[in-house]
Amino acid sequence: xxxxxxxxxxxxxxxxxxxxxxxxxxxxxxxxxxxxxxxxxxxxxxxxxxxxxxxxxxxxxxxxxxxxxxxxxxxxxxxxxxxxxxxxxxxxxxxxxxxxxxxxxxxxxxxxxxxxxxxxxxxxxxxxxxxxxxxxxxxxxxxxxxxxxxxxxxxxxxxxxxxxxxxxxxxxxxxxxxxxxxxxxxxxxxxxxxxxxxxxxxxxxxxxxxxxxxxxxxxxxxxxxxxxxxxxxxxxxxxxxxxxxxxxxx
Numbered sequence: 001x002x003x004x005x006x007x008x009x010x011x012x013x014x015x016x017x018x019x020x021x022x023x024x025x026x027x028x029x030x031x032x033x034x035x036x037x038x039x040x041x042x043x044x045x046x047x048x049x050x051x052x053x054x055x056x057x058x059x060x061x062x063x064x065x066x067x068x069x070x071x072x073x074x075x076x077x078x079x080x081x082x083x084x085x086x087x088x089x090x091x092x093x094x095x096x097x098x099x100x101x102x103x104x105x106x107x108x109x110x111x112x113x114x115x116x117x118x119x120x121x122x123x124x125x126x127x128x129x130x131x132x133x134x135x136x137x138x139x140x141x142x143x144x145x146x147x148x149x150x151x152x153x154x155x156x157x158x159x160x161x162x163x164x165x166x167x168x169x170x171x172x173x174x175x176x177x178x179x180x181x182x183x184x185x186x187x188x189x190x191x192x193x194x195x196x197x198x199x200x201x202x203x204x205x206x207x208x209x210x211x212x213x214x215x216x217x218x219x220x221x222x223x224x225x226x227x228x229x230x231x232x233x234x235x236x237x238x239x240x241x242x243x244x245x246x247x248x249x250x
Contacts, residue, residue, distance in 0.1 A: 054138075
C-alpha cells in the first residue's frame with residue numbers, strides 16, 4: 001500500500017516540477033511544444049508496451065491471448081467513448097483553434113482542462129494496476145516513465161493557460177487539480193487490480209490500450225500538424241528508448 005502512495009505522490013511531484021518550470025518559461029514555441037509532446041508520446045508508447053502489454057501477455061500465457069486482446073480493445077474503446085461524450089479540446093496543448101460538437105456553450109479553459117484530464121486518468125490507472133503483480137519491476141518502470149514525461153508535459157500545460165489570460169494563481173490551481181486527477185487514477189487502477197487476480201492480465205492490457213489510444217489519436221496527430229513532424233518523430237524515438245534504458249536500471 002505504501003508503494004502505491006509513493007508512486008502516486010511521485011507522479012504528482014513530477015507534475016509539480018513541470019508546472020514550476022512552465023511558470024519560468026511561460027511561452028513554449030510550437031516547434032518545441034511538438035518536440036516535447038513527441039518525447040512524451042514516445043515515453044507513453046514505451047511504457048504501454050514494456051510496462052503493461054508485455055507483463056499482461058506473460059501473465060495470460062499462450063492460452064490467454066484473448067485476455068490481452070480484449071483488454072487492449074477495451075481500453076481503447078473506453079477512451080473512444082469518453083472522447084465522444086466528454087466536451088474537450090482535441091488538441092491537448094490548447095494552442096490550436098478548433099470546434100467540437102459539444103463545445104458551443106462551454107468555456108475554452110474548461111475544455112482544455114477536460115482534454116488533459118482525459119489524458120491523465122489512464123496514465124494514473126496504468127501506474128496503479130501494475131502494483132498488483134508480484135514482480136513490481138514493471139510497475140516501477142511505468143511509474144518512472146510517466147513521471148519522466150510529466151515534467152515536460154507540465155510545462156506545455158502551463159503555456160496555453162497563461163496565453164489565454166488566466167491568472168497565475170488560477171493556472172496553478174488548475175494545474176495542481178490535473179495532477180491530482182492522475183493520483184486518483186493510480187488508486188482506481190490499483191483497486192481494479194485488487195478485485196480479481198484472474199482478470200489482472202485484462203486490466204494491464206486495458207491500461208496499455210488506453211495509453212496507446214491517447215498516443216495514436218491525440219499526441220502523434222498534434223505533433224505532426226505544424227510542420228515539425230520530423231523533429232517530433234525523433235523526439236518520440238528518444239522518449240521510447242529512454243524508458244527502455246530506464247527499465248534496465250530499475
